[in-house]
Amino acid sequence: MKFCDFIDADAISPELAAVDKESLIEEMVGVLVASGSVKADDKESIVRAIMNREELGSTGIGRGLAVPHTKHPSVDRLVGTVGISEEGVDFQSLDGEKVHLFFLLISPPDRPGDHLRALESVSRQLRDGTFCRFLKQSKTAKAIHQLLEEADNNQFVS
Amino acid sequence: MPAAKASRNVVIANTQGMHLRPAGAFAKLASQFKSHVELICNLDRVDASSPMMLMSLGAAQGTKLTIEAIGEDAAEAVDALAELVDSFTAMDAELSLAEEPSPDEGALPPAD
Structure with a gap:
């Protein structure tokens, strides 16, 4: 699966403003509302589902990266957004470091394979x-x- | 004590595959042993103590993997990790409950 299959070009945030986990997730889901990938009415429910998932264990997997995600019945395809926080956000990561790079994913409940491939x-x-x-x-x-496109064209994988 | 080597073949049985949560649990357990543990999938071999490396294997349901450990507790490590892989299905069920507040929407698949 390529980045362009699930990251919309207009759902990219080079300067995330949020300073804590919940507001960061709200901000990123807001980007997907603005880009038209999810409906405004579903925002609150999606944010809550992602926070519920975080309660089970942080999706901050180290090296400054987190992949907050959930399954949600409001989407019929995998949708994702990428964002960067220069300051970094405390995400209770596995390595205890602040997270700077976020990939947030929302997938339809019946498509576990797509989520795994993303x-x-x-x-x-x-x-x-x-x-x-x-x-x-x-x-x-x-x-x-541009970087995501280059990655899609295998310019980074050794 | 000379470094011992042990390996075990496992198959990913849960429907969701080795997504973030199982990968995190696997990495955490792998790093608790003195042995160096690697997970092998076809020609790809990764450090089992990194969830990112584990997820990069994209191990879906039915994928055959080999757990390999080198070190004084290698045998214990591969046994414990193989047992953990068997618990992925239960882990998925717990996750479904947390993510799907409406019980009608995402009925759990029958356990097999």
């Missing part, structure tokens, strides 16, 4: 230190989008 794409690309570093240093949505 996680595979994100983690396979981020295994590459260069891609991860470039992404964290990106200052504009355009620059991030």
Whole structure:
């Protein structure tokens, strides 16, 4: 699965403003509302579902990356958004470090395979230190989008 | 004591595959042993103490994996980790309950 299959070009946030976990998730789901990927009416329910998932264990998996996610019946395809926080957010990560890079994913309840393949794409690309570093240093949505496209074209995977 | 080597073949049985939660649990347990543990999927071999590396295998239901450990507690490590893989189905069920507040919407698949 490629990034362009689940990250909309207009759902990229180079400068996330939130300073705590819940407001960050609200901000990122808000980006998906603004881009038209999810309905405004579903926002609260999606945020709550993602927070419920975080209660079971943080999706901050170390190296400054978190992948907050949930299944939600309001979407009929996997939708995702990517965002960067220069300050970093305390996400109770496995390694205790602040998180700077976020991939938020919402998948239909009946499509576990898509969710797994999206996680595979994100983690396979981020295994590459260069891609991860470039992404964290990106200052504009355009620059991030370009990096995701380059990753989709296998320019980072060794 | 000379470094011992142990390995075990496992199959991912849960419908959701090795998504973030199982990968996190696997990495956490793998790092509790003195042995160095790797997970092998086809030609890909990754450090089992990193959830990111584990997820990058994209191990879906039915995927065959080999757990390999090298170190003084290698045998215990592969046994414990194989047992953990068997618990992924129960982990998925717990996750479904947390994520789907309406019990009607996402009935759990029958356990097999």
